[in-house]
Amino acid sequence: MTSCATPSATSPAARRAPSSSSGGSPGPAPRHGTRRWCRTRDPTAGSSARSRRPARRWPASASWRDRRCPRRWPSCTTRTPGGHSAWTACPRRSSNYHTALARAHRALWDAGVTVDFAHPAHELSRYSLVVAPALFLLSDKAAENLRRYVSGGGTLLVQHANGYVDERLHARLGGYPAAPLREALGIRVEEYRPLRRSERITLSDGTQGTVWSESLRTEGAETLAVYTHGMLTGSPALTRHRFGTGQGWYLSTHLDDADYGALVGRLLKEAGVEPELPGLPAGVEAVTRHASDSRRWHFLINHGTAAVPLPEPAHDLLTAALAHEVPPGGCAVLRGH
Structure with a gap:
């Protein structure tokens, strides 16, 4: 089930605020954007942002229990965070929350790794690797929890269009994702550029992206791959930031399934995560x-x-x-x- 969000009008609070033309004094400057996205230049992304295009909306998952088996859960070393609130927002139909979550789970499943699903604000320190494929809506508490996870030694992969709005669907000010997560990732997303349905964009490492791309600048992160053509030529596409005792990875486009699986496999290896039973083939x-x-x-x-x-x-x-x-x-x- 996917719902779409159209560009919203200003918030009710903003509409009630007195204007200087009516004799009232202007209220304090807002601490959040009053629009989730805008068709022109976005003032919430900082002074260096260029143009912006509209976006759309991104549920958690069910877990299973075998009552005839020991009641202790499987010992998992990876986790995919999500939450009920996350399915109220999603950038575009071709990259909806269910699809992104299933794709991340499939890549880990193909690697033979047992996966848990978690709310991003819950305790994550027991996991060696956390993959965040679709957290367009992200609260300050959850963003800080992810920052703390990386700082404490965890490996985190955050994918494009994450942390754009808070739990009230207010656009983030100063760039994306949310500030605590930006600190852990060492990047700042200034602008997003959805790709045409048939458009493919090649990265410097030979992988190819579709659906989505972003203009970002590094703030301490190491650039591992850049866009090789188009308006984003030379802009970072895949980054890694060593933060505290952990690592924060950021992927700003939608990789092909094979390339995405290879990236997840690389992260598993670096995080020291082994298959549940080594030696078994895919399937x-x-x-x-x-x-x-x-x-x-x-x-x-x-x-x-x-x-x-x-x-x-x-x-x-x-x-x-x-x-x-x-x-x-x-x-x-x-x-x-």
Whole structure:
């Protein structure tokens, strides 16, 4: 379900404020933008911003529980933050919240990594890697929590069009994303440029972006890739900022699926995150469940059409026999060592 937001009028408070022409004194300067986006030059992005085009709107996810298994959750090292409030805003239909979230989850799933979903304002320190694919609406509290996560040693990937508005849908002043997150990422987004439906833009590392692009300047971050043509030639597209004891990554465009998967794989490697059960090919889902007495079980599902040999034989609780492979479309519950 995707809803769209059109350019809004000034807020009710602004409409009630007395004007100098009516004899009243002007109120104090606003601390937030009264529009979510504007068709012309955007004064909320700072003095160096150029032109701006309209944008559109970006739910959290459900989790599952197996009551017959130990009640302790799988031990996850990655997390994808989201929240109920986030689905009230989204820049454009082709990059809606559900799509962005599913895409990030798919890249991690293909890498064999178990993923949690979290609200960005919740405690994140237990995770080695956090991916934030769609936080267009971001509260000050959540932005500060993400800043604290990176400072404390976490690795964070933030993608384009994040932190543009606060929880009241007020545009951020001084550039994007929200100030605490800008500090962790070491960048400032001054302008966004949606791409035409069939438009592709090449980056200096050979990857290609679609849908979205942004004009940003670095404020301490290292530039890893730049745009190679068009109005944004030479502008950073992928950056990394070493902040505190962690790293904040920022991706300002929508990469092809293969390129995005490669980027996520690179982040997993740098964060020291290993597959749940190393040695399994893509298409085999693996989740490990832990009991309080240190026992553990590996739950495997083969989504492919061919049998998959196991890295090493293991006792399968479903067949009560030693398993050497997982049949096509089949599953296994293996006792861990």
